[in-house]
Amino acid sequence: MRIESDIILGKVKRLVSDGKADRVFAWKKGNFCYDTEPSLFTDNYVGFTYDDFCAANLCKFMINESKKDGKTLVLIKPCDSKGLALLEKEHRINRERIYALGVPCAGKIDMDKIRENGVKGVIGIEEEKENVSCNGDENLIIKTLYGDKIIPKKSVLYDKCLSCTDKEHVGCDEVFMPELSEDTYDGKKFEGVKKIENMPSDERFSFWRSQLSKCIRCNACRNVCPVCSCVKCIFDNDNSGIASKANSDDFEENLYHIIRAFHVCGRCVDCGECSRVCPEKIPLHLLNRKYIKDIKELYGYEKEPALLTFTKSDAEPSVIYERGEKNV
Amino acid sequence: MQINEKDKSNRPNENPVPSDENFTPLIVAFCCNWCSYAGADLAGSGRLSYPAEVKIIRVPCSCRVNPTFILRAFQKGADGVILAGCHPGDCHYSTGNYFTRRRMTLLFSMLDYMGIEKERTRVEWISAAEGAKFASTMNEFAEKINSLGKCRRLGDLRCV
Numbered sequence: 001m002r003i004e005s006d007i008i009l010g011k012v013k014r015l016v017s018d019g020k021a022d023r024v025f026a027w028k029k030g031n032f033c034y035d036t037e038p039s040l041f042t043d044n045y046v047g048f049t050y051d052d053f054c055a056a057n058l059c060k061f062m063i064n065e066s067k068k069d070g071k072t073l074v075l076i077k078p079c080d081s082k083g084l085a086l087l088e089k090e091h092r093i094n095r096e097r098i099y100a101l102g103v104p105c106a107g108k109i110d111m112d113k114i115r116e117n118g119v120k121g122v123i124g125i126e127e128e129k130e131n132v133s134c135n136g137d138e139n140l141i142i143k144t145l146y147g148d149k150i151i152p153k154k155s156v157l158y159d160k161c162l163s164c165t166d167k168e169h170v171g172c173d174e175v176f177m178p179e180l181s182e183d184t185y186d187g188k189k190f191e192g193v194k195k196i197e198n199m200p201s202d203e204r205f206s207f208w209r210s211q212l213s214k215c216i217r218c219n220a221c222r223n224v225c226p227v228c229s230c231v232k233c234i235f236d237n238d239n240s241g242i243a244s245k246a247n248s249d250d251f252e253e254n255l256y257h258i259i260r261a262f263h264v265c266g267r268c269v270d271c272g273e274c275s276r277v278c279p280e281k282i283p284l285h286l287l288n289r290k291y292i293k294d295i296k297e298l299y300g301y302e303k304e305p306a307l308l309t310f311t312k313s314d315a316e317p318s319v320i321y322e323r324g325e326k327n328v
Numbered sequence: 329m330q331i332n333e334k335d336k337s338n339r340p341n342e343n344p345v346p347s348d349e350n351f352t353p354l355i356v357a358f359c360c361n362w363c364s365y366a367g368a369d370l371a372g373s374g375r376l377s378y379p380a381e382v383k384i385i386r387v388p389c390s391c392r393v394n395p396t397f398i399l400r401a402f403q404k405g406a407d408g409v410i411l412a413g414c415h416p417g418d419c420h421y422s423t424g425n426y427f428t429r430r431r432m433t434l435l436f437s438m439l440d441y442m443g444i445e446k447e448r449t450r451v452e453w454i455s456a457a458e459g460a461k462f463a464s465t466m467n468e469f470a471e472k473i474n475s476l477g478k479c480r481r482l483g484d485l486r487c488v
Contacts, residue, residue: 205443310426
């Protein structure tokens, strides 16, 4: 069933008139039907939308919103709720000034993937109501200036949606219509990491070199990350060596991404925003997910961030050499 | 700006060339003040030899070593980085080296994942009484780095 923007807006309006919140942080329609942007609504709800293109994670905006007087109502998707819970745990937000309304999510659509299918002039997207195939895979009807096109929904979802393992909201004040959430997990969360792990060392190096050399140090991955919430970041230091003007140096790209991945290691909520916002389409989630995989393999599941705790029987660092030999 | 052929051949993203006769590796050893640094001292007073290319940096605890230090050492031209600390359980500050152990396992695993030769990084536990172990570890590590040759995958062009 389709998630209707108007039903969500009706719910939001009810909550605001009930005095649960003073303002609303949600998504606003942009210039095109597939453009949405995070926006604060104070007086009216002009342009309010919640559709298949609202992929942005709003929880990081709450750092500033929760400094204001009164309460902010924020729409939270299942993957965003983990980020919000982490921000609360690390005392980055004042949770009392936030009303988190969980909204259902059936996967978000990546416009770039639609374009890759050769579709131009998109004016609207609808879900196919009839002909739902027996395995539950839905098709999208993409209305374009050149007529309608039908594309299977799973082929145009964001990568982060395909690796989303659960649609459960964590720590929201209220969850609205959770039954509309749809499972979008394709069962291949660590496939990308395993594929790289199985490459020979030279190939791994050239893979990452070709990916990271695209990095323009725009810091979008850092700025969007709900875990990267330090007030002063190591990379804001002019001497951090990641943004020298003499562009003669391959090292700083490696340094930037290794250190960024290490700083979120064990805390990463795997929301996949870093890869989504990357203007150069670097698969940054593969770095974070490598850490997630290592932590799971070496230390098992832990409630504490893995680097803030230890056990006396932890594996020795030499374990990676032994493991490497097995791979070869 | 014109790039001549020589500069191109020096680019660090090319595969490591086999070590030539003039190559002497640069090895950075982070040693904890309480165990490994004293172990190095003991190796010295015991007249055990270890390679002069090993440059020791004394740190209060192996846990003081931030991953940036290790990457920065490579950036500034190190060919191998070894981190030496007290044996787990013997840390002067009780638990420092347990944290080191986790951090470095994950960091070195990541470097390996990104295609940096994993033999260039190492963690060793060396107590103040193990001068012989210090010398033999450093000899072994220097030999390994020598056979790997110059580190070109994580180097800074400006320092070549």
